Amino acid sequence: xxxxxxxxxxxxxxxxxxxxxxxxxxxxxxxxxxxxxxxxxxxxxxxxxxxxxxxxxxxxxxxxxxxxxxxxxxxxxxxxxxxxxxxxxxxxxxxxxxxxxxxxxxxxxxxxxxxxxxxxxxxxxxxxxxxxxxxxxxxxxxxxxxxxxxxxxxxxxxxxxx
Numbered sequence: 001x002x003x004x005x006x007x008x009x010x011x012x013x014x015x016x017x018x019x020x021x022x023x024x025x026x027x028x029x030x031x032x033x034x035x036x037x038x039x040x041x042x043x044x045x046x047x048x049x050x051x052x053x054x055x056x057x058x059x060x061x062x063x064x065x066x067x068x069x070x071x072x073x074x075x076x077x078x079x080x081x082x083x084x085x086x087x088x089x090x091x092x093x094x095x096x097x098x099x100x101x102x103x104x105x106x107x108x109x110x111x112x113x114x115x116x117x118x119x120x121x122x123x124x125x126x127x128x129x130x131x132x133x134x135x136x137x138x139x140x141x142x143x144x145x146x147x148x149x150x151x152x153x154x155x156x157x158x159x160x161x162x
Contacts, residue, residue, distance in 0.1 A: 002029050003083060005077060006024055006031060007069070010050045010127070011127050013053055016123075016125040025058075031061070031064045031065070034069050035067070035068040036070075044152075053148050073105065074111055083112070085102070087114070090124070095115070098115065
């Protein structure tokens, strides 16, 4: 079985994330969507909430499971027999950083990284931007899966918390 991981913060999961996960699910036997536990970062949703949302929006993909990790991604990969890391790229600026990470991960563990370009309709979406627009009262419904948008609206209020 060839297993890959799609890691991220997913705070919240966007349509761009879901697109990469679904496309990756078609390429590997099993995909682990791994939510990073970063206690130094102030998140809108808890790790458990993000995992619940991911499980809900990927329920139609039988070979996708959701987990979380703390520390180095390569350690998670080794513990879970993961052979590839799949990262979505929105722009060249993403590539600059992700290439360095991919080379370090390969050096540390032998785990390869595959880059998947974002679909054009999602290439501008970032969780941080979605939260900023939502907090300002902007409409982000078209950027998020339905269940995620509902939770975001509950968390920030009908006008994004303003």
